Amino acid sequence: VSDPHPSPAAVAESFFAAADLLRKHANTHLREQGLTLARGKTLSILRHRGPLRVSTLAGKLGIASRSVTDAVDALERDGLAQRRPDPDDRRAVLVHLTDKGRKLLEESDAPRREAMQRSFAALTPAERAELSRLLSKLRAAALDTPP
Amino acid sequence: VSDPHPSPAAVAESFFAAADLLRKHANTHLREQGLTLARGKTLSILRHRGPLRVSTLAGKLGIASRSVTDAVDALERDGLAQRRPDPDDRRAVLVHLTDKGRKLLEESDAPRREAMQRSFAALTPAERAELSRLLSKLRAAALDTPP
DNA sequence: CGAATATCAGTGACACTGAAATTA
């Protein structure tokens, strides 16, 4: 069975190991659709929040604005997103999801859910709920304790 | 409170979000010691397993041999590891941890544990045990279901 | 004027595949 009193460091280690593994799985499945986790996340945010400024997008993604410039460059190169001037502020651009991007996102949704379903199917619904609860607790604590 | 029936996709999302955040925290603290997660993990494996071949190290790290070459290059450049010929197989090299590497690893251990302590302190010992159990279940399932 | 916005320039850490050299 498991250690009844795992140290924080030990839990952290399991946590990162599991995250790496699941991420690798998710990435594999996404890659078949021509996506990556970061790209998928960006497109997904754009779908849910509509056209966004680079800086807003950076905030949602938790990365620097400069990095978003590169990311949007790549998405634009592949025709998945498009920059358009913000009509209300000539300093800003709004990043739009293109039809192609929207379509790709929809097509990748089912396989992505399937992949996650496979990985998380090992847990019972109750365990998933408990995991979810623990994760949000962790996340809140981490946000409360800036590095 | 939380959703009593989170979908696998939703749990996956929280999972990756939490992992990103914790990783960022851990990285910040490690960086103060001149380390990164990947470098720390490599050194840690070398400490526990002794001198290893590049291919063995690649297996433990879960990455391609070629990537280990680069990683060891960097560690060797910083004097934390050292390549030596394998006396039993002239094709192979053994990657050794240097005294400097060992020392750095020891010095970084306390702050790393502290950082994880801070993050995971939000969970009770029972919750940590439960999380640990769920993680190993997830990990086992993922290993059983190759992408 | 100072503040906000996005981009340019340069860099770093980390991973990959495929081909080559050496040795078992």
Add this chain to the structure above:
DNA sequence: CTAATTTCAGTGGCACTGATATTC
């Protein structure tokens, strides 16, 4: 000869800081 081991060459994804032009 075949297989194993490591390295070389080239590339890709993703992120960073600092400086700059434009606009609010």
